Amino acid sequence: MSGVLAGAGHPMAAPPAPAIELANVSKTYPGGVRALDDVSLSVEHGTFLAVMGPSGSGKSTLMHCAAGLDSPTSGSIRVGEREISGLNETRRTELRREHIGFVFQSYNLVPALSVADNITLPLRLAGRAPDREWVRTLVERVGLADRMSHRPAELSGGQQQRAAIVRALVAKPAVVFADEPTGALDLRSAHEVLGLLRELVDELRQTVVMVTHDPAAAAQAHHAVVMADGRVVERLYRPTAPELADRLVKLGEV
Secondary structure (H helix, E strand, O other): OOOEOOOOOOEOOOOOOOOEEEEEEEEEEOOOEEEEEEEEEEEOOOOEEEEEOOOOOOHHHHHHHHOOOOOOOEEEEEEOOEEOOOOOHHHHHHHHHHHEEEEEOOOOOOOOOOHHHHHHHHHHHOOOOOOHHHHHHHHHHHOOOOOOOOOHHHOOHHHHHHHHHHHHHOOOOOEEEEEOOOOOOOHHHHHHHHHHHHHHHHHHOOOEEEEOOOHHHHOOOOEEEEEEOOEEEEEEEOOOHHHHHHHHHHOOOO
C-alpha cells in the first residue's frame, strides 16, 4: 500500500518541494576563509524566514548562494524543483530574472524613471510584458496608486522601499530575498514595510527570506534562524524580539 491512501484507491499526492532547500552547503573563499560550513536549511512555500547572526556569521553568504548570486563550494541548493548549485553565471542570471525577487536596503531605484517604469523595468529588460492587473493589485496593496508618475526623489524612504517590493513581486517569483530592507528607514517606515512583507506572505502566499541584524525586524517573520561561524546554530518558531536579542548577545553581538 506504499504511496496509496488506504481505502481510497488513489495515489497519495506527493508533498510539494520546499521553496528553497540547502543540503550540506559550504562556501570557502580564496585564502581559506570558510563563510558557510555544512549548512542544511529548508524553507517551505508561503513562509517568512529571517536569517540573523553577528557580523561575519555567514548570513549574507547564505543569501547570496541561495539566491544564485554566488555558487557554493560544495553541497546542493534547490529553488523549487531546480538544482542551482552547479549553474554557470549565464544560467544563474536567467534563474534570478525568472524566479527570484530582490529587495535591498538602498532601494536601487533608477532616479530618472517614474515609479511605474521602475516597477516594470526588470520585466522589460527580460523582454516580458507586465501583467497589468497584477501590477495594479500590488500597487494598490502597498498604497502607491497615486505615486506611479512620481520619480523616486519625490517619495519618502518608506514609499521607495514599497516600490522596490512591488518591483520584486511583479514577475511572480518563487522567492523574494530581502537584504536588510529596513536598514535605511526610520522606525515608523520600517514598521510599515515589515508589516507589508508579513501581509504579502500571509495573504498572497509569497515566500520571503530576510537577512537582518535587527531582532525587532526578525520578530515579524514566521521563523528565524540564527547563524554563527558559518553554521545555523538555532531555529526559532514564532520568534520574539527579546528572544532574538538574547541569542545575539550570547553570540557576542552588542
